[in-house]
Every structure is written in structure tokens, then in C-alpha cells.
Amino acid sequence: MDLIEIFQQVINGLSRGAIYALIAVGFAIIVNVLKFSNFAHGGVLGISAYAGYLASSQFNLSFIPVVLIGMVTGAIVAVLVEFIAFRWIRMQKGQLVYFFVTSVTMLMLLEQILVIRFGSFFDTYPYDLIKVKFINIGELSISVTYLISLAVTIVAFGLLIYVFKKTKIGIAIRAASNDMTTTSLMGINTGMVIIAAFVVSGMMGGISGVLFGISTSLSPQIGQVVVKGFIASVLGGLGSLTGVAVAAVALGLIEVFLVSTIGSGYSPVVIFALMIAFLLLRPQGFAGVSFTDKA
Amino acid sequence: MDFYIVVGIGIAANSIAVLGTFMLTGMNGLFSLGQAAFMGLGAYISAILVVNVGLPFAVAILISMLICSALAFLVGLASLRIRQDFFALVTFGFGQAVIAFFQEYVSVTGGALGFSNIPNLTTPTLAFVSLAVGIFLVWGFRRSHFLRDSLAIRSNELAAKVAGINVFKHKMIVFIIAAALTAYAGSLMAFHTRYVEPKMYGWITTVTWIIIVFFGGRDSLTGTMVGSILLLMAPELLRFTTAYRIILYCAIILIIINVRPKGLFGTWELSIKPLLRLFKRKKQEVS
Amino acid sequence: MGNELLRVENLTKRFGGLCAVDCFCGTLEANQIKGIIGPNGAGKTTILNMISGVYPPTTGQIFYKDQDITKFQPHKINHLGIARTFQNIRLFQNMTVLETVKTAYSWRAPYSAIETLFSSPRVQKFEREIEEKSMHFIDMVNLKDCAKSNAQSLPYGLQRRVEIARALASEPTVLLLDEPGAGLNQTEVRDLVELIRRLFIDLSLSILLIDHRMDVIMQLCEWIYVQDFGECISQGTPEQIQNDPIVIKAYLGEEINNA
Known part of the structure; x- marks a missing residue:
């Protein structure tokens, strides 16, 4: 590989990693607040990806409205999921494992809804959604789709940081992530905080769904990409969204690099090996937040 | 063969895999997201040994179970000492790696096209007796201190350690038994469907087993088995198109877990003692 | 010394x-x-x-x-x-007092996992033995009447005693x-x-x-x-x-x- 090619791969990897980071952060927000792996996030992502697809193919909307529609759909579906799958269990103070079980059930259910509406074929976003395909700088030709995903991700992260640092509801979500009981003792309505967390997480999921759909292709199984979020959120370390985002970008880079060197076939084997090596070297995750059970 | 017997063999074989998930996830709260990979390994290894190497069926099954136990040991070594979610992650990665291996090692596994021409050696008797034996084994396991240890570790790992339980060893034993059971189920399935392909063994299959366990009741062996039979039979009996079928299936699961969070059977176990007592009373009435 | x-x-x-x-x-x-x-x-x-x-x-x-x-x-x-108790009581969910105390004996079991799978008679023999021993320690902390009740549903003071009994059962x-x-x-x-x-x-x-x-x-x-x-x-x-x-x-x- 020459330098140009490596640079090209880095750009591809970063944009793939950026989408993974969006997925992973949306996933990790719920992990932090409710302490379980919310695989239904994949369903949210899938539905939003198709909502964006309908908006662009049926109504010929342009890129930005499509992303916004994906975002709003994501928020709505995420709240619906919370109502259907988690609310009752939460009210009955059920164990965390039940959230996990209902969340995977929701993922399957949402997937099948897509199968009924769109059939189990592959669809693609309209070709002219993004007019210019490549920018050429010297020998380098950079995919505009990738650059745009990168840009949208950065904007989305900017907004997320603003929400978490400056707004009341963002601070409440962070507080609830830290300690739900104390948060409720401080007089904060935790029910509202949880819904807010699902809204924020759903918006992230919606954006990532649309971007992932544009940069690859659409199938009802698109939601299963949520496992990238799962991987990144575990590797990233407990409670650190930055760590999760870093892990997700690293995962994207490694995947793109592996595909261009050894091909997509054996790359899960290498990723498995890397995963184990990483966990043995840094059991506390990327962010380095160590965790001890207090006796 | 009769349609119902064919369906029955499939249910029996898959229920053995569910037994493995019951021990691992139900009893011990260990979420392996790569459990189906053991089924795949069991299926591929035994099929290849019989078709390509010409080993007897029983020997092939035994070898595949041994290999899966050894792999479970290695995966457990890397993942069971650390935090619980790492176990889920590592097993997930393991599952993906195994599937990639099935897909890419074309010369032996047949790649994405699958491996076919497996002889039909899983007789109805073999399948049903295997399930009965499987249930008996897990039942025996639950009548020993291992059930208490499982519940103790599940609810408070630190207290369990301090009470003298070697948590790592316990989890390892459970993981290996579960892997061996799942591998056996895989062999039975392979010699029943006579065809295997990589995508049968993805993480969604694993998750289906986990759902079955929680649907039937994680604390009840009876419940898990009844749940397993019901949920594995449902797709065959509900005669809609696949997608509607799965939606209905998911809806039922959501309702049951929402309404009865302890699962269909809670902690209730079928026991033969009341039946025996009833029988004795009848005898007395007769005499 | x-x-x-x-x-x-x-x-x-x-x-x-x-x-x-x-x-x-x-x-x-x-x-x-x-x-x-x-x-x-x-x-x-x-x-x-x-x-x-x-x-x-x-x-x-x-x-x-x-x-x-x-x-x-x-x-x-x-x-x-060396056995211990915890300041913030750590009992096990859905276990009776007797079962909780019995956990302390698990590591002394003379049989392997394989034997339990095949329901070896040694398993039930051991279970009976430790039941007797555990009851002895439960009696010692004056919890005999609650042996069959769910440990976590007992009043706080009694839960402490369950913890002590579990620690004692480690002998x-x-x-x-x-x-x-x-x-x-x-x-x-x-x-x-x-x-x-x-x-x-x-x-x-x-x-x-x-x-x-x-x-x-x-x-x-x-x-x-x-x-x-x-x-x-x-x-x-x-x-x-x-x-x-x-x-x-x-x-x-x-x-x-x-x-």
C-alpha cells in the first residue's frame, strides 16, 4: 500500500468509525442510565434508516431534511420502545436481565416490521441524494458521502456535548447515569429523565441509521449493526461516553484496514483476537475508569 | 416420515441447546452471545468427521463435544475472570470468528454454500431419548450444591466468593457443560436436517435461546422445557407468512415477560412426588 | 507470642x-x-x-x-x-436461611460436577450431612424458627445473624x-x-x-x-x-x- 492509499483508508475508516461512534454513544446513553445493553437500539436505527429512505425516495427531500426526519423518527421509536418493552418491568422493579431480554425481542420485532413493509431485499438511498460523488485532490479521491457523514457526526456530537454540559435535562441524565437513587432523592423526576435519555439516544440512533444506510445499503437486518455499539460500549469503559466514542472510531478504523488487507472474510477472527488482547491488557477499558465492587 | 415427528426431532435437538443456555444464562446469569457457535462447531465437526473422514457417528459426536469443551475452556479462561459484560463481548466475538471460519475455510466446510449430503442418522428415538437424558443431567446438577452456588453467584458474587465458593471454577464448569450440551444438539440437528450453513449459527439464534429461557422461567427447569417446546413449535404451527409469525411470537414474549417477569412457570417445578402420593392413595382406596 | x-x-x-x-x-x-x-x-x-x-x-x-x-x-x-461478614449485609436473593448457610459448605463437597450430572448417591448423602451441620449453626445464632424463611425477607437484625451463621458454617x-x-x-x-x-x-x-x-x-x-x-x-x-x-x-x- 502506498501513502495515498493509506490516507484514503484512514478517511474511510474515520467515517465508518464516526458512524459507529454515533451508534455506540446512542447505545451507551441507555447503558449508563438503565445499566443494561439495549439491543432494541438497533431496531430504532433500522426504522429511522428506512424513514429517511422513504423521505428521500418518495418525497425527493434533500440530504439535511432526510437526516432530520431520521432523527425525529429515531426519537419517537425509542420512546415507543421504552413504553412497550421497558416501562412495565421498570415499574415492577424487575431485574436488569429482563430489560435485556425484552430489548432483543424488540429488535427482532422491529426488524420483522421492516420485512413486512419492504420485503427482505436490499434497497439503496436515491443516487442523487448526494450530488457530487468524489472530491479529487491530486491523486486522492475522497468520497463525499464519507466526508458528509463525518461532518454530520461532528455536528451531532457537538450538540450532544452541549446538551449534556449546558442543559438541565442533560445534566439530569448525567446525574441519573451516575446514581439513579440519589438523583430521585434530589427531587428529580427520574421517569422524565429516562424518557429524555431515550429521546436523546433515539436521535443519535436515527442519525446513525440514515448515515449508515446512505454509506452502505438498506436491508431489514440493518439494525444488527447495533452490535458495533455494544462492542464499543463495553471496550470503552463504564460510564464514559468519550471512551465509547474513541473505541467506536478505533473499531471502524481497524475494520476498514482489515478489509483492505486481509479481506472481509477472516476479519472477525482478527477482531476477536484483538478484543481478547485488549481486554487482557486494559481490563478497565479505553477510558480507564476502574470499577471495584465496594464491600 | 410423519411431519410431526420431523418437527418433533428438531424441537428435541434444539431443546438440548436451550438446556445449555438455561444452565449458563438462566441459572448463572452469564450471557454468552456466541453460544450458537458451539452448536455450529458440533454440527460441522461431527458432519465432516462422518462424511469426509468416515468415522462412526457416535465417535464423531464425542470428538466434537470434546473440541467444544476445550474451546469453551479457552474462551472462559480469557473472559470469566473479568467483568460480566466482557464475557458477553468475548463470547460474541468468538461466535463471529467461528462463523467467519466456517465461511472462509471453503475447502473443508463448503463456505457460504454450506455443507450438505450429511446422512440422516438422527432417529426419532435418539432425539427424544437424548432430550430426556439431557433433562435428567441438568436435573441432577440442580439437586446438588451447584444450584445454590449458581444462585449465590448470580445474586452476590462477592459474598459467594467470601463464603468459599471458587467463582471462576464454578463458571468454568457451567460454561463447559453448556458448550458440550450445545455441541451435542448441533450434531443431532446436522444429522437431522442433513445440511448445515454458517448463517444458522449467528448471535440471533443464541438470543432466541435466551428468550426461551426467560419466557419459560429462568428458575424453573420445567418452565424452560415447556417454554422451549411451545416457542419452538409455534413457528411450525402458526401458518402465516414468516414475518407476521415472528411478530406475533415477539408480541407473546413481550406480554409474558411484562406480565409475569419471573417467566411462565416462575420457580415452580414438576415433581413426581405428588403424583406418587396420589397413586398410593388410590391404591389404598382400592384395597 | x-x-x-x-x-x-x-x-x-x-x-x-x-x-x-x-x-x-x-x-x-x-x-x-x-x-x-x-x-x-x-x-x-x-x-x-x-x-x-x-x-x-x-x-x-x-x-x-x-x-x-x-x-x-x-x-x-x-x-x-478466615471467614467474614459484611457491613452492608450481603445475602442471596430467593434463598432460605438454611440454603444461605449451606453455601458455605459447597467447596467441601467430595464429588465432582460429573457425578452430580448422573445423580450420584453421594450428592444426596452430602446434602443431608450439611443440612444437619448448617442447622446446628442456625440454632447457635437463635434462628431455628426461621430456617425455612426467605433470608432477605427477615428483619435487619436477623439478617445480620444469618450472615454470622454463614460465616460460622465455614468452620x-x-x-x-x-x-x-x-x-x-x-x-x-x-x-x-x-x-x-x-x-x-x-x-x-x-x-x-x-x-x-x-x-x-x-x-x-x-x-x-x-x-x-x-x-x-x-x-x-x-x-x-x-x-x-x-x-x-x-x-x-x-x-x-x-x-
Whole structure:
């Protein structure tokens, strides 16, 4: 590989990693607040990806409205999921494992809804959604789709940081992530905080769904990409969204690099090996937040 | 063969895999997201040994179970000492790696096209007796201190350690038994469907087993088995198109877990003692 | 010093920048009750956690019967004969008192996992044996009537006793009690002190007791270590401690109102 090619791969990897980071952060927000792996996030992502697809193919909307529609759909579906799958269990103070079980059930259910509406074929976003395909700088030709995903991700992260640092509801979500009981003792309505967390997480999921759909292709199984979020959120370390985002970008880079060197076939084997090596070297995750059970 | 017997063999074989998930996830709260990979390994290894190497069926099954136990040991070594979610992650990665291996090692596994021409050696008797034996084994396991240890570790790992339980060893034993059971189920399935392909063994299959366990009741062996039979039979009996079928299936699961969070059977176990007592009373009435 | 069971040397634990315990030294002899006293956050529980293997010390060593057990896992330490209870009670969900106490016997099971799979008769024989033994310890902490009730549904004071019974069922030589009086009312504390004294005599145990309440420690212990902000500021018999100006200044002076 020459330098140009490596640079090209880095750009591809970063944009793939950026989408993974969006997925992973949306996933990790719920992990932090409710302490379980919310695989239904994949369903949210899938539905939003198709909502964006309908908006662009049926109504010929342009890129930005499509992303916004994906975002709003994501928020709505995420709240619906919370109502259907988690609310009752939460009210009955059920164990965390039940959230996990209902969340995977929701993922399957949402997937099948897509199968009924769109059939189990592959669809693609309209070709002219993004007019210019490549920018050429010297020998380098950079995919505009990738650059745009990168840009949208950065904007989305900017907004997320603003929400978490400056707004009341963002601070409440962070507080609830830290300690739900104390948060409720401080007089904060935790029910509202949880819904807010699902809204924020759903918006992230919606954006990532649309971007992932544009940069690859659409199938009802698109939601299963949520496992990238799962991987990144575990590797990233407990409670650190930055760590999760870093892990997700690293995962994207490694995947793109592996595909261009050894091909997509054996790359899960290498990723498995890397995963184990990483966990043995840094059991506390990327962010380095160590965790001890207090006796 | 009769349609119902064919369906029955499939249910029996898959229920053995569910037994493995019951021990691992139900009893011990260990979420392996790569459990189906053991089924795949069991299926591929035994099929290849019989078709390509010409080993007897029983020997092939035994070898595949041994290999899966050894792999479970290695995966457990890397993942069971650390935090619980790492176990889920590592097993997930393991599952993906195994599937990639099935897909890419074309010369032996047949790649994405699958491996076919497996002889039909899983007789109805073999399948049903295997399930009965499987249930008996897990039942025996639950009548020993291992059930208490499982519940103790599940609810408070630190207290369990301090009470003298070697948590790592316990989890390892459970993981290996579960892997061996799942591998056996895989062999039975392979010699029943006579065809295997990589995508049968993805993480969604694993998750289906986990759902079955929680649907039937994680604390009840009876419940898990009844749940397993019901949920594995449902797709065959509900005669809609696949997608509607799965939606209905998911809806039922959501309702049951929402309404009865302890699962269909809670902690209730079928026991033969009341039946025996009833029988004795009848005898007395007769005499 | 012939009967020295437990010896810790220069035990230190740092959490990040915070030094929870700084160079703690101490011994415990056979048939002795010693106490560690100090206000909240003085590092008492941390010392116990290190001895019982819950987390390793940053530096320092722990010896049990002259064997270095510093890096041992908690279950291994339990097998050697050191049992403990927890300040914030840690019982198991959906288990009866009897089952909870029985868990302490699991590691002594003479059979392997394979034998249980095939329902070996040895399994049920062992179960009957430990049921008898467990009932003995449950009786000892006066919980015989509750043996079949769910442990976590018992009143707080009784849950403490379940924990003690579970620790006793390990048949330990050394018993570590982490704030056994926490959350109990005056009557319960009095009963508890009686219970500990009785266990000490009947089972000829060696006990290391942690509490921040003067009354419990003073009534039971023959030797007391005083911890404050991670440091051992004094040690001696109850009389010496009560009259030590450093202790009065650092501990009693602040906490006397609460006691």
C-alpha cells in the first residue's frame, strides 16, 4: 500500500468509525442510565434508516431534511420502545436481565416490521441524494458521502456535548447515569429523565441509521449493526461516553484496514483476537475508569 | 416420515441447546452471545468427521463435544475472570470468528454454500431419548450444591466468593457443560436436517435461546422445557407468512415477560412426588 | 507470642490519590478478640477487605499461621479458615436461611460436577450431612424458627445473624466481623454482644471486630487498634484507649455526641 492509499483508508475508516461512534454513544446513553445493553437500539436505527429512505425516495427531500426526519423518527421509536418493552418491568422493579431480554425481542420485532413493509431485499438511498460523488485532490479521491457523514457526526456530537454540559435535562441524565437513587432523592423526576435519555439516544440512533444506510445499503437486518455499539460500549469503559466514542472510531478504523488487507472474510477472527488482547491488557477499558465492587 | 415427528426431532435437538443456555444464562446469569457457535462447531465437526473422514457417528459426536469443551475452556479462561459484560463481548466475538471460519475455510466446510449430503442418522428415538437424558443431567446438577452456588453467584458474587465458593471454577464448569450440551444438539440437528450453513449459527439464534429461557422461567427447569417446546413449535404451527409469525411470537414474549417477569412457570417445578402420593392413595382406596 | 494466627505488616491501600490505609500493623492470637475502632472513612473496612482477599493491598503483607496469604483469592482465604461478614449485609436473593448457610459448605463437597450430572448417591448423602451441620449453626445464632424463611425477607437484625451463621458454617479459626452493630437498636446490640461472646467461648474462635461504636468494642475486645484517616493512631487495652489523650482528641472528642 502506498501513502495515498493509506490516507484514503484512514478517511474511510474515520467515517465508518464516526458512524459507529454515533451508534455506540446512542447505545451507551441507555447503558449508563438503565445499566443494561439495549439491543432494541438497533431496531430504532433500522426504522429511522428506512424513514429517511422513504423521505428521500418518495418525497425527493434533500440530504439535511432526510437526516432530520431520521432523527425525529429515531426519537419517537425509542420512546415507543421504552413504553412497550421497558416501562412495565421498570415499574415492577424487575431485574436488569429482563430489560435485556425484552430489548432483543424488540429488535427482532422491529426488524420483522421492516420485512413486512419492504420485503427482505436490499434497497439503496436515491443516487442523487448526494450530488457530487468524489472530491479529487491530486491523486486522492475522497468520497463525499464519507466526508458528509463525518461532518454530520461532528455536528451531532457537538450538540450532544452541549446538551449534556449546558442543559438541565442533560445534566439530569448525567446525574441519573451516575446514581439513579440519589438523583430521585434530589427531587428529580427520574421517569422524565429516562424518557429524555431515550429521546436523546433515539436521535443519535436515527442519525446513525440514515448515515449508515446512505454509506452502505438498506436491508431489514440493518439494525444488527447495533452490535458495533455494544462492542464499543463495553471496550470503552463504564460510564464514559468519550471512551465509547474513541473505541467506536478505533473499531471502524481497524475494520476498514482489515478489509483492505486481509479481506472481509477472516476479519472477525482478527477482531476477536484483538478484543481478547485488549481486554487482557486494559481490563478497565479505553477510558480507564476502574470499577471495584465496594464491600 | 410423519411431519410431526420431523418437527418433533428438531424441537428435541434444539431443546438440548436451550438446556445449555438455561444452565449458563438462566441459572448463572452469564450471557454468552456466541453460544450458537458451539452448536455450529458440533454440527460441522461431527458432519465432516462422518462424511469426509468416515468415522462412526457416535465417535464423531464425542470428538466434537470434546473440541467444544476445550474451546469453551479457552474462551472462559480469557473472559470469566473479568467483568460480566466482557464475557458477553468475548463470547460474541468468538461466535463471529467461528462463523467467519466456517465461511472462509471453503475447502473443508463448503463456505457460504454450506455443507450438505450429511446422512440422516438422527432417529426419532435418539432425539427424544437424548432430550430426556439431557433433562435428567441438568436435573441432577440442580439437586446438588451447584444450584445454590449458581444462585449465590448470580445474586452476590462477592459474598459467594467470601463464603468459599471458587467463582471462576464454578463458571468454568457451567460454561463447559453448556458448550458440550450445545455441541451435542448441533450434531443431532446436522444429522437431522442433513445440511448445515454458517448463517444458522449467528448471535440471533443464541438470543432466541435466551428468550426461551426467560419466557419459560429462568428458575424453573420445567418452565424452560415447556417454554422451549411451545416457542419452538409455534413457528411450525402458526401458518402465516414468516414475518407476521415472528411478530406475533415477539408480541407473546413481550406480554409474558411484562406480565409475569419471573417467566411462565416462575420457580415452580414438576415433581413426581405428588403424583406418587396420589397413586398410593388410590391404591389404598382400592384395597 | 506463640499462638499468633494472623499478622499484618505495613498494610497500605491507595485508591488513586487517596490513601485509605497507611502502614497498618497488627496481630491476632488464638482465642483473642481484638477490635479496630475509628470514625467512618478511617479505613477499617478496607483493612478487613484486604485480609479477606476482596482486594489486594497496594503494599504490605498478610500472614496467616506464618503463611503469606497477601495475594490469595477470597475463596482460598476462606478455605484456610478466615471467614467474614459484611457491613452492608450481603445475602442471596430467593434463598432460605438454611440454603444461605449451606453455601458455605459447597467447596467441601467430595464429588465432582460429573457425578452430580448422573445423580450420584453421594450428592444426596452430602446434602443431608450439611443440612444437619448448617442447622446446628442456625440454632447457635437463635434462628431455628426461621430456617425455612426467605433470608432477605427477615428483619435487619436477623439478617445480620444469618450472615454470622454463614460465616460460622465455614468452620473458621478466625472470624472477621465488619460493623456487626451497624443499623441495630440498643436491645439488638446487647443481644449481639452476648451472641458474639458466646460464640467466642463455645467455638474457641479468634475474632477481629470492627465498629465505630465504642460500646460494642469496649465490651468485647481485649485489645483495640484506633484508626483515624487511614492511620493507626493508638492501640492498647480498652482502659488504655479510653484514657489515651490522642484518642480522646481525635476520636472521642468528635464522636462522643453520637455514641
